[in-house]
Amino acid sequence: MRKGPADSVANGAETRSVRLRYGVNESDSWWHFALGPRRERIWQLHREMRTEIVRIFLFDKNAPDPLTEWDLFRSYVNAVLAVGATPLVTYAKFGRPLDDPRAVRWFAEQCGEVVWHCLEEWGEERVRDWHWCVWNEPNSTWIGGGVTFEQYRDIYESVAHSILRWLKPCLLSRRAPIGGPAVEGFQPFWEDWIRRFVTEIDPELIGFVNWHRYADWRDHGEKDAPVDPATHEAMMLWKARDYEVRARSVARLLRDCDVLNVCGEWNAHSHYLPRVRARFNQTLFGAAYGASALLSLIRGGVDAEMLWTGTDDACGYGVVGPDATPTPLYFARRLCAQYIRYGDAIVMPALDGEVAGLDGMVVKDGNGRRSAVLVHREPTTATYDLSEITRGELSDSRAYIKVDSETVNAGRTRSCNGTVSFSGYGVAVVTNAVVGQDFASEVECA
Amino acid sequence: MNDLRQSFRQPGSPTANGTMRSRLRYGVNEATEWREFAVGAHREAIGERLRAIDTQIIRIYAFDRYTPDPVSLWPKFARYVQAVLDAGAVPMITFTRFRPPFDDAATVRWFARRCGELVWNCIEQWGGEATREWYWCVWNEPNSEWINPGFTFDQYRRIYLEVANEVLRWIGRYLGGRRALIGGPAIDTFQPFWSDWLWRFVHEIDNSLIGFVLWHRFGDWRAPGEWGAPRDVATYRDLLMMRTYGYFEHAETVRQLVDKRGILNICGKLNVNSHQEPSVSAEANQSIFGAVYYILALVQLLRGGADAELYWMGTDGAGPYGLWNGQGLPTAVFMAKQMVVQAIRPNDEILIEEPEVDRDALMVVRARNAGANRSALVVHFSECSRSYRIADLLARDEEYAAFRKIDAASESRIVTSTSDSTITFDGLGLATATTGTAGPVRGTAGDF
Numbered sequence: 092m093r094k095g096p097a098d099s100v101a102n103g104a105e106t107r108s109v110r111l112r113y114g115v116n117e118s119d120s121w122w123h124f125a126l127g128p129r130r131e132r133i134w135q136l137h138r139e140m141r142t143e144i145v146r147i148f149l150f151d152k153n154a155p156d157p158l159t160e161w162d163l164f165r166s167y168v169n170a171v172l173a174v175g176a177t178p179l180v181t182y183a184k185f186g187r188p189l190d191d192p193r194a195v196r197w198f199a200e201q202c203g204e205v206v207w208h209c210l211e212e213w214g215e216e217r218v219r220d221w222h223w224c225v226w227n228e229p230n231s232t233w234i235g236g237g238v239t240f241e242q243y244r245d246i247y248e249s250v251a252h253s254i255l256r257w258l259k260p261c262l263l264s265r266r267a268p269i270g271g272p273a274v275e276g277f278q279p280f281w282e283d284w285i286r287r288f289v290t291e292i293d294p295e296l297i298g299f300v301n302w303h304r305y306a307d308w309r310d311h312g313e314k315d316a317p318v319d320p321a322t323h324e325a326m327m328l329w330k331a332r333d334y335e336v337r338a339r340s341v342a343r344l345l346r347d348c349d350v351l352n353v354c355g356e357w358n359a360h361s362h363y364l365p366r367v368r369a370r371f372n373q374t375l376f377g378a379a380y381g382a383s384a385l386l387s388l389i390r391g392g393v394d395a396e397m398l399w400t401g402t403d404d405a406c407g408y409g410v411v412g413p414d415a416t417p418t419p420l421y422f423a424r425r426l427c428a429q430y431i432r433y434g435d436a437i438v439m440p441a442l443d444g445e446v447a448g449l450d451g452m453v454v455k456d457g458n459g460r461r462s463a464v465l466v467h468r469e470p471t472t473a474t475y476d477l478s479e480i481t482r483g484e485l486s487d488s489r490a491y492i493k494v495d496s497e498t499v500n501a502g503r504t505r506s507c508n509g510t511v512s513f514s515g516y517g518v519a520v521v522t523n524a525v526v527g528q529d530f531a532s533e534v535e536c537a
Numbered sequence: 538m539n540d541l542r543q544s545f546r547q548p549g550s551p552t553a554n555g556t557m558r559s560r561l562r563y564g565v566n567e568a569t570e571w572r573e574f575a576v577g578a579h580r581e582a583i584g585e586r587l588r589a590i591d592t593q594i595i596r597i598y599a600f601d602r603y604t605p606d607p608v609s610l611w612p613k614f615a616r617y618v619q620a621v622l623d624a625g626a627v628p629m630i631t632f633t634r635f636r637p638p639f640d641d642a643a644t645v646r647w648f649a650r651r652c653g654e655l656v657w658n659c660i661e662q663w664g665g666e667a668t669r670e671w672y673w674c675v676w677n678e679p680n681s682e683w684i685n686p687g688f689t690f691d692q693y694r695r696i697y698l699e700v701a702n703e704v705l706r707w708i709g710r711y712l713g714g715r716r717a718l719i720g721g722p723a724i725d726t727f728q729p730f731w732s733d734w735l736w737r738f739v740h741e742i743d744n745s746l747i748g749f750v751l752w753h754r755f756g757d758w759r760a761p762g763e764w765g766a767p768r769d770v771a772t773y774r775d776l777l778m779m780r781t782y783g784y785f786e787h788a789e790t791v792r793q794l795v796d797k798r799g800i801l802n803i804c805g806k807l808n809v810n811s812h813q814e815p816s817v818s819a820e821a822n823q824s825i826f827g828a829v830y831y832i833l834a835l836v837q838l839l840r841g842g843a844d845a846e847l848y849w850m851g852t853d854g855a856g857p858y859g860l861w862n863g864q865g866l867p868t869a870v871f872m873a874k875q876m877v878v879q880a881i882r883p884n885d886e887i888l889i890e891e892p893e894v895d896r897d898a899l900m901v902v903r904a905r906n907a908g909a910n911r912s913a914l915v916v917h918f919s920e921c922s923r924s925y926r927i928a929d930l931l932a933r934d935e936e937y938a939a940f941r942k943i944d945a946a947s948e949s950r951i952v953t954s955t956s957d958s959t960i961t962f963d964g965l966g967l968a969t970a971t972t973g974t975a976g977p978v979r980g981t982a983g984d985f
Contacts, residue, residue: 180658191722230765239765277729280757280765283776287767290775307730315680315689315730326736332793336786347897 092144092222092268092350092395097455104310105439106124109454111389113428114144114176115401115410118152123413124402125163125170129452132415133402137174137355139527140410141423141428144179144222145171146397147354149205151183151227157205165212172217179222179355179397181273182250184235184385187243195249203253215261222255222268224301224355225250230284231275238531240287247271247288251296251372266349270299271354273355276337277308285344288432294348299394299513301355302341306330306380307371321470324376327359328468331383331450338391357384358399358408365407372408378419378494379516382466383450389437392451398424422494425516429526430454430462442480448473462522467495474512477521485521493519556888559904561839562628563878564594565805565851565860567617569603573863574852575620576613582865583852590860590871591878594629594672595621596805596847599655600648601633607655610786615662618923622663629805629847630655631723632700634685640691645699652705665711672718674751674805675700680734681725697721697738701746716799723805724945726787727758735794744798749844754779754787756830757808760817771920774826777809777920788841801844807834808849810856819857825945828873829918829965835877836902836916842887844970848874850852852883868896872943872951873967880904880912880969894929895919901930913937913970917944917962924961927970937970 094113115137118126139143147167148154155163171178182202187194202223208313209218225247229238238246247362251269274284285300307317317323334354341352359380360371371377381398388396388516398420403409410421431437431454438453441463448469452464463481467473477485488507495517497503504525511519565587567574574583576744587595597617600661605613618890621628632655632801635648652673659668678684701719708717724734735750749761756777784804790804809830810821821827831848838846847882848870853859860871883888885904892899898919904912913931931937942952960968 203572240767279727279729280776282763282779283767286776287772291772309730315731322737322741324732326739330732332790336790340782344779381647385930531733 106436107390107392107439109389109431109435109437110392110394111385111431112143112395113141113424114146114179114395114397115140115142116148116397116399116532117171117401118146118148118399119406120349120402120404120409120413121147121154121167123404125166127402127413129413129415130170130324131173133411134174136411136415136417136421137176137401140425140427141432142174142176142401144395144397145174145176145401146179146181146224147171148181148183148227150185150201152403154183157208158201161208168209168213172213173369177220177222179224181224181227181235183227188244189190189238190237190310195246195452198246199253201248202250203256206254207255210257210261219258220268222299223254224273225269227272227273228275228303229272230278230281232428234275235273240291241286242282243272244287244291244302247292248296253528255296266298266514267296268298270301270351270353273301273303276302276304281339282344283331285341289345289348289350294350297348299351299353300341300345300354302337303356303399304334304337305357305361306333306359308363310367311366324470325468327371328380328383331380332387332459334384334387335391338388338393339366342392342402352392354388354393354396356399359384362407365405367407369407373403373410373418373420375419375496376470378423378518379466379468381420382423382427382464382518383468384453385424385431386450386464386466389431390439413534419494422497426492426494426502427464428519428521430464430520432456432459434532438484446475446480449475449480451480458524460522461487461522462520462524463488465511465519465521467506467515467517467519470515472512472514474510477507477509477511481521485523488521488524489523491519492522492525493517495519496531543587548771549981557840559881559883559887560842560844561835561840561881562593562845562883562979563591563874564845564847566596566628566847566849567621568596568598568601569850569853569856570852570854570859570863571597571604573738573854575617577863578866579863580620581700583861584620584624586861586865586867586871587626587851588820590623590874591882592626592851593883594845594847595624595626595629595851596672596674597621598631598633598677600635600651601631606618607658608651609904611658613673615658618659618663621666627670627672629674630659631674631677633677635638639688639696645696645823647704648696649699652700653706656704656707660707660711660767665708667714667914669708669711669715670718672720673704674723675719675721677723677916678725678753679722680728680731682728684725690734690741693734694721694737694741697742697744701742703747716745716748718801720747720751720803723751723753725755732790735791739794739798739800744800747798747800749801749803750791750795751803752759752787752791753806753849754804754834755782755811755849756809756821758812760812760814774920776804776853777821778830778833781830782835783837784843785837785841788838788843792842796842802842803847804838804843804846805839805847806849807831807846815855815857817857823859823868823870825869825873825943825965829916829967832873832877832916832967834913836889836914839881839887839902869943869949874949876941876943876967877914878967880914882906882969885912892923892930895923898923899925899930903931911937911972913971915960915968915970917964917966917968919946919962920964921926922961922963924959926959928958930960931970937972940968940970942966942968
């Protein structure tokens with residue numbers, strides 16, 4: 092990952108360059124991703140989603156122990172490489188006393204050892220492009236163990252030095268690809284961690300900051316959440332704009348630092364029961380929320396995002412099942428990744444006024460492709476006049492591809508007649524040049 | 538008030554030349570020390586203070602522990618209201634709360650009737666023409682687990698609707714087609730999911746019953762070292778100052794919800810620290826640190842398109858929040874606000890800049906009013922002492938007549954100079970510069 096391209100203003104219209112790299116987490120269901128019988132199909136689905144970074148875990152999430160189960164860990168990493176992505180290895184936590192310097196040193200040594208083994212196994216040329224994240228949600232007592240920032244800082248510096256002991260010779264002039272603090276975004280004062288991270292730690296040891304965000308963790312009616320599902324969902328969809336707000340907030344904190352801004356974990360819902368969160372994350376609602384979140388992250392100028400999660404065996408989060416069955420969010424995510432690529436230009440503002448119920452983005456690439464990515468954020472049926480909502484930006488559109496309840500949770504390509512219709516929550520792309528042919532197609536590719 | 542509402546709706550969006558028009562009205566809360574404010578020996582001096590900081594809205598409280606009961610102690614409550622009017626402001630009367638059970642229909646009805654009776658009393662005493670300009674806020678921090686544990690939005694909505702209809706029953710005939718200035722929910726933004734309350738408030742309640750939304754924001758509630766806050770005071774203060782940006786984020790979030798609905802966006806309570814120990818909160822709130830924090834918060838509220846801000850609070854005896862004590866003796870925060878209200882007035886065209894020099898320590902706001910008088914506000918939010926060439930900060934060809942400054946060294950007074958080519962901040966501070974005749978807004982309070 093490198094810092095993204097610059098924005099520009101020309102002829103009075105603001106044009107921003109997309110700097111987002113797409114990624115996912117592969118965590119609790121890593122075995123299916125790495126070794127399962129449908130792994131090759133899963134990797135193909137990842138490639139179709141243009142997954143460039145895969146966040147993997149060590150020392151938590153049932154991940155293989157890299158010291159005693161190296162073969163399994165090798166498979167885990169090889170799966171990432173088979174996708175064509177680079178790993179972001181997260182040293183999630185340790186179980187010894189956090190204040191004990193010997194425990195910190197032991198942990199740092201273990202982390203350094205992993206880097207050394209990786210260099211031995213995959214070579215400098217590859218490993219120097221990987222990323223290393225220290226701890227997971229240290230500000231959350233539930234997940235990260237309730238670490239104080241002072242404890243975290245000591246751990247981070249020890250681990251970073253231990254990583255760099257092996258990695259530094261092959262980095263040449265590159266910045267250390269190490270980061271943290273992977274803060275949990277529900278906690279109050281979460282920004283304090285980012286601010287202290289970039290002001291109290293040697294900048295030579297920081298390559299990226301990682302922050303996490305979900306819209307909610309409550310079921311309908313739980314802890315004062317709306318009892319009415321439609322109200323709860325509408326409120327959550329409105330809150331997808333928080334990704335842009337947070338991205339800008341983090342960017343402001345990083346202002347003078349050459350550090351990447353990474354949303355390392357996100358999804359719609361993180362309820363403690365899989366069946367509850369699956370209702371939000373793995374449905375057409377989840378697809379609309381996810382696409383809207385991606386648009387917000389792109390508008391906010393984030394350098395990389397990592398959905399929680401890729402492969403999912405009954406955890407209620409992922410976009411691909413162990414049998415490689417995709418969820419609606421897979422298709423939505425794939426549409427975004429295919430039509431909003433790194434370096435593309437996005438036109439601001441995208442849509443004419445605020446069309447009720449619709450979020451969207453107009454995107455141009457360097458080869459004449461013009462597309463609009465549209466997210467229908469209401470459960471009702473609606474039809475939109477394309478030239479009205481895009482101010483005529485897409486007058487030569489030939490095709491539209493959409494995911495909604497009509498397409499039976501799959502993408503479908505149709506010729507464009509100047510209007511876009513949605514049957515409930517959905518995501519669509521209207522374009523003058525279709526990418527690939529792997530959705531069921533009723534038009535020829537440009 | 539008509540022109541106030543008109544101007545509320547027009548400004549806020551950026552103009553063609555990259556500036557924006559300030560829509561921010563200044564205000565305060567007068568709560569626990571209402572006696573000093575309304576009937577105390579120094580009430581006239583306090584009124585002068587309020588005018589000196591261009592106070593247009595004063596939020597007062599009914600049905601609260603500290604304030605006179607408008608039913609059984611009407612004469613006292615009337616003096617509380619009259620003190621607001623004497624200061625040249627309009628009251629925002631908060632119907633603070635009633636005791637549980639909140640689900641009991643008879644209790645809700647009884648509370649709404651009491652609110653309606655208060656409105657009727659006000660109309661009787663001050664007339665419908667005056668009273669229709671006032672604000673009526675339903676409840677205080679209903680989402681706070683501390684103040685209203687277990688209170689739900691569904692309960693709040695029911696109470697709001699009953700009270701709003703009861704207020705309209707009396708005030709409606711005087712409105713002449715305007716929307717009544719009834720609002721809520723006065724939410725505590727430390728709570729998770731605070732924005733849910735605002736979303737539901739504007740989506741689940743008939744918007745003709747909502748004149749404004751109110752939200753509260755403090756920088757912190759912890760002392761250094763408590764609940765994960767840094768022990769090191771310098772770090773703690775740095776983080777607090779950083780959080781002033783949150784006023785922009787909150788104001789913008791709320792603006793996106795309410796702007797097109799014709800609902801005002803009001804930060805109804807703000808200050809630095811709400812810690813329960815006055816020794817902790819006073820040091821943060823009433824010092825030059827508190828002054829600079831507040832002024833940065835004001836600038837962020839301007840940027841975010843807030844319609845009004847109500848500082849917590851005006852008069853505070855020996856308490857940790859006030860702009861002055863019971864005798865009207867001002868804090869550094871009062872003096873800073875006085876400088877700001879003279880430099881940036883409602884409807885001014887403003888430009889907020891981070892100067893090339895020392896942008897991690899400085900913020901510059903330029904303002905121009907309809908008469909083409911120009912002002913500049915320079916906020917220095919670093920604890921280090923630094924000098925700047927005025928030409929570097931205010932590079933444009935504008936001849937400022939005088940500079941006024943307050944900083945850590947001059948904490949008890951504002952320093953005025955007319956000839957310096959440099960400005961020196963001894964730690965945290967702010968300075969204003971004006972062309973032409975920009976002077977005190979109302980009242981006559983000058984330098985201290």
